[in-house]
Amino acid sequence: MKLKNFDWTLLKADMRKVWSRPTFELAVGLVFFMSITRVNTLFQVSSGSAGFYTVITETLVNITSTQMLPLVILSGILVSLSFARDYEQGLLQTLLSLPVSRTSIFAVKFVAVVLPLTLISWGLTLFIIAMNYFTAESALLVFQLSFWTLPVTLFAVMFYAGLAALIALALKKTITSTLVTVLAGFFLWFITSLTSDVLGPIADYFVFTPYDAPLWALKRLFGTKPMSEPGLEMNLPPWGFFILIIFYAVVFLVPTYIYFTKMFEVKE
Amino acid sequence: MNITRAGSALLIVGLILLMNASSSHVSGYLSHKYGELDEGESQSYVILTAPVGPANMCIGLQSETSSGLPPGFNKNDLTDVPVHMKFTDPQNHTIAEKDVITPYCFDVTFNKRGLYTVHVTNNRNATTTMPLVIIFDFHNPDNKEADKYLLSIILTALGALLVTVGIAMKFVLGRSR
Numbered sequence: 001m002k003l004k005n006f007d008w009t010l011l012k013a014d015m016r017k018v019w020s021r022p023t024f025e026l027a028v029g030l031v032f033f034m035s036i037t038r039v040n041t042l043f044q045v046s047s048g049s050a051g052f053y054t055v056i057t058e059t060l061v062n063i064t065s066t067q068m069l070p071l072v073i074l075s076g077i078l079v080s081l082s083f084a085r086d087y088e089q090g091l092l093q094t095l096l097s098l099p100v101s102r103t104s105i106f107a108v109k110f111v112a113v114v115l116p117l118t119l120i121s122w123g124l125t126l127f128i129i130a131m132n133y134f135t136a137e138s139a140l141l142v143f144q145l146s147f148w149t150l151p152v153t154l155f156a157v158m159f160y161a162g163l164a165a166l167i168a169l170a171l172k173k174t175i176t177s178t179l180v181t182v183l184a185g186f187f188l189w190f191i192t193s194l195t196s197d198v199l200g201p202i203a204d205y206f207v208f209t210p211y212d213a214p215l216w217a218l219k220r221l222f223g224t225k226p227m228s229e230p231g232l233e234m235n236l237p238p239w240g241f242f243i244l245i246i247f248y249a250v251v252f253l254v255p256t257y258i259y260f261t262k263m264f265e266v267k268e
Numbered sequence: 269m270n271i272t273r274a275g276s277a278l279l280i281v282g283l284i285l286l287m288n289a290s291s292s293h294v295s296g297y298l299s300h301k302y303g304e305l306d307e308g309e310s311q312s313y314v315i316l317t318a319p320v321g322p323a324n325m326c327i328g329l330q331s332e333t334s335s336g337l338p339p340g341f342n343k344n345d346l347t348d349v350p351v352h353m354k355f356t357d358p359q360n361h362t363i364a365e366k367d368v369i370t371p372y373c374f375d376v377t378f379n380k381r382g383l384y385t386v387h388v389t390n391n392r393n394a395t396t397t398m399p400l401v402i403i404f405d406f407h408n409p410d411n412k413e414a415d416k417y418l419l420s421i422i423l424t425a426l427g428a429l430l431v432t433v434g435i436a437m438k439f440v441l442g443r444s445r
Contacts (some may be wrong), residue, residue, distance in 0.1 A: 024273065024277065025273065025276050025277055025280055028277045028280055028281065029280040029281075029284065032280070032281050032284050032285075033284050036284060036285065036288045037288070039288075040292070041292050041293060041294050041318060041320065041412075041413055042316065042317055042318040042320075042381070042413070043294045043298075043315075043316075043317045043318065043320055044315070044316045044317070045298065045300045045313055045314070045315050045316075045400065045402070046300075046313070046314050046316070047300075047302035047303075047311070047312070047313060047314070051314065051316055052316065052383075055316060124281075127281075131416060131419065132318070132416075134381075135358060135381055135382040135383075136382075137358075137382070
């Protein structure tokens with residue numbers, strides 16, 4: 001019981017440290033600014049029974065797509081601050097000498113970044129969608145559809161945070177690991193933004209990359225029609241994309257966890 | 269989280285929203301046309317909109333932009349067609365219902381968020397297209413999303429208030445110690 005209480009205390013302390021001023025304010029501002037720019041003034045004319053469903057789902061996919069880049073940058077910076085800065089300042093050494101398991105320390109550090117970042121992203125998405133499309137007829141639809149961005153964002157953030165944790169523990173330097181993580185995120189984003197005109201048929205496979213797969217999970221779930229000729233994304237059902245993003249969420253997390261609990265050593 | 273930090277987050281969100289809501293608005297000439305109407309046939313246009321203010325709406329206004337062809341080129345782009353029109357607001361209240369001759373233009377004000385509907389019934393013994401044209405003033409600040417603008421002002425004011433209260437409380441508590 002004492003240990004459990006201590007873990008919560010550790011989590012609260014770590015969250016307070018990671019999200020200290022002005023990190024939280026900057027994260028809210030950056031994610032909200034990027035998201036709101038993708039929402040046009042609502043004015044659509046259609047024939048027959050229309051379109052709350054279509055317009056809400058399209059906006060949700062747009063917002064989630066826009067949020068990916070700030071989430072990559074933020075998770076990279078915050079995880080590096082959480083792991084590498086603690087290592088540099090000797091705090092990790094103190095933590096490891098306490099009667100707390102390494103699993104707890106790793107979980108606390110990971111959750112302290114991933115959970116608030118996911119909630120900020122999802123909360124702002126819900127706020128934007130509700131602000132734009134909340135009416136008496138669409139209230140339930142707004143909440144039902146917005147809910148699906150929560151797991152998708154969580155798994156995407158877990159992937160980048162896992163990558164960032166691995167880099168931070170390997171490099172052990174705050175600035176270096178932050179730069180490497182952000183550059184790795186940018187590289188991933190840049191590669192997936194290339195089209196088949198540039199790269200040829202191999203670009204069709206980018207729908208399965210960690211950057212595009214969460215968006216396609218949402219699009220396939222909502223039944224959004226592809227802008228161009230349907231490609232490989234139609235070969236995988238929505239649950240297939242969800243399995244893929246769950247796989248991505250743990251692909252760096254598990255080796256990083258094993259490395260931290262079994263092999264990671266703090267040098268004097 | 270203390271009151272100052274909550275206030276500053278609200279202030280940031282409010283200011284970004286204020287910038288967005290005050291800069292973006294609908295503007296210009298929007299034309300929509302779906303299929304053709306035989307005699308006695310009806311068509312509904314659904315307008316999903318924010319409260320974007322005043323506009324001019326035209327039923328059956330045949331123009332170059334509505335068909336992509338010059339006026340009179342398409343044999344089914346008829347004018348002077350007697351139609352029955354009904355315009356309803358998001359609460360399904362009838363704003364206008366009358367028999368008119370196309371092209372028929374009237375002023376509307378979109379002051380609620382939701383679905384406005386235009387029903388048109390062709391009363392002429394001919395097949396015709398029935399475009400719906402909505403004209404907004406060019407870059408009129410009145411055509412911004414009124415409710416979003418109001419919300420942004422409320423959030424900004426609330427954020428500023430919380431920051432001020434937080435700083436004041438910190439100052440008072442600091443002095444009392």
